[in-house]
Amino acid sequence: MSSDFTAGERPESDLTARARVRDAALTQFAEHGFKGATMRGIAEAAGVSLGLVQHHFGSKDALREACDAFVVEAFRHRLTRSAADGTLGEPGFMADLYETSGPLLRYLARALVDDSPAAATVFDQLAAGAEAFLSETWPDRFPAGSTAAREAAAVMAAMHSGTVVLHGHLARRFEFDPLDRANTTRIGKAMLDLYAAMGEFATSSTAERIRESANAYDDPNGEPR
Amino acid sequence: MSSDFTAGERPESDLTARARVRDAALTQFAEHGFKGATMRGIAEAAGVSLGLVQHHFGSKDALREACDAFVVEAFRHRLTRSAADGTLGEPGFMADLYETSGPLLRYLARALVDDSPAAATVFDQLAAGAEAFLSETWPDRFPAGSTAAREAAAVMAAMHSGTVVLHGHLARRFEFDPLDRANTTRIGKAMLDLYAAMGEFATSSTAERIRESANAYDDPNGEPR
């Protein structure tokens, strides 16, 4: 509640010990995974004793739940705000997120592949936001509540999350320091270029052939429903 | 070398014990992560003793390296083949991959976020394939060897990998069993629909405004170089 983890620089010392432990846990979980992170490692990173970590959170599972709740709340804030001004569908949204709250996103990336319930919640919110964006922008193609909108939004959420979860590999290919700011906008621009090109591909005859072969796979008899 | 892990059904019993241990390790590592998986769990899943796992692979790290090498080789095969017939850029490629070699992909998904060297190799091959696809399809927009091609390809690799790494969440939103075949094609079709729509967005005036604001961020002075 009272951590400025999401806002750029943090004093690191004026935080309550409990908040410092939670922040350290977020980083350790993100870096080594839930199993890989240790209570003692978290305590050391937070500059407190092992006993204090237990005193405030009880168990390792409870600590994870606290981290999950914190991340869910932080992203809910962020997502509702971006959904309000309609920037959620923009390709730069994810890159921007990574800039302002790196540790949070790295934790979320881990949680997404460990499929913790918190990650599912955030992903669902992301997909819901994407669905709203698609339905508002193209009401004809993605009617609100349609499965077309729902499925396209899910894919959009997965693909855009991919640029976050795989941010390390992306950075290696871009040849810049993954922690360096002012470089994440290049990812957003590359996404726009890619979308522009692949948009043509998706409406080409080649793509149409792919769609048909996919239909044939879904329905081998080729009969109309 | 002699495992048909990548080909649909596997007899599970006519494999050499060493291969069965490797296959079990792939599944266990994919399911619980490297730290979370245990030697004893792998031995039990393979139906052998703990001692045999050590006898064949020496240590847990060596076992991971063996898994890495196997996965890299399997994907190299698959990618070079798909690059040959030009299907690598098609949105259904990833979904198709998931169908035919699910355990392999789940292992790769874990490796990608644990950033093992093997995952980096596969991702680089994926990005290289995507770059070739882009440069061949749009030589004007993505000239071979240009940074535009390189960066767009990296983003494409990350986004498409996202549909694999986050396949569990995708399946939850699609409301079908992630292990069920004949459903992954719907992901490919949704990707085409999304690309078609976002392609228009990427060429809209809104996107152009985004590009400009990104440029301003890169170069606050706005001065020409």
Place this chain on the structure above:
DNA sequence: TTGTGAACAATACAATTGTATTGTCGTTGG
């Protein structure tokens, strides 16, 4: 003042886990 409880630390303990050691059995090469 006193005592009550929270913040914080140090230690003890049992379970897990990777690895080393030792042993058995079947095959194979001389």
Place this chain on the structure above:
DNA sequence: CCAACGACAATACAATTGTATTGTTCACAA
């Protein structure tokens, strides 16, 4: 025939790790 070697198993061992226990300090209310 037998020695050697690899496949395979059982056990032992030390290190790590989560958690329980106990103790200390200090603020604050009665």
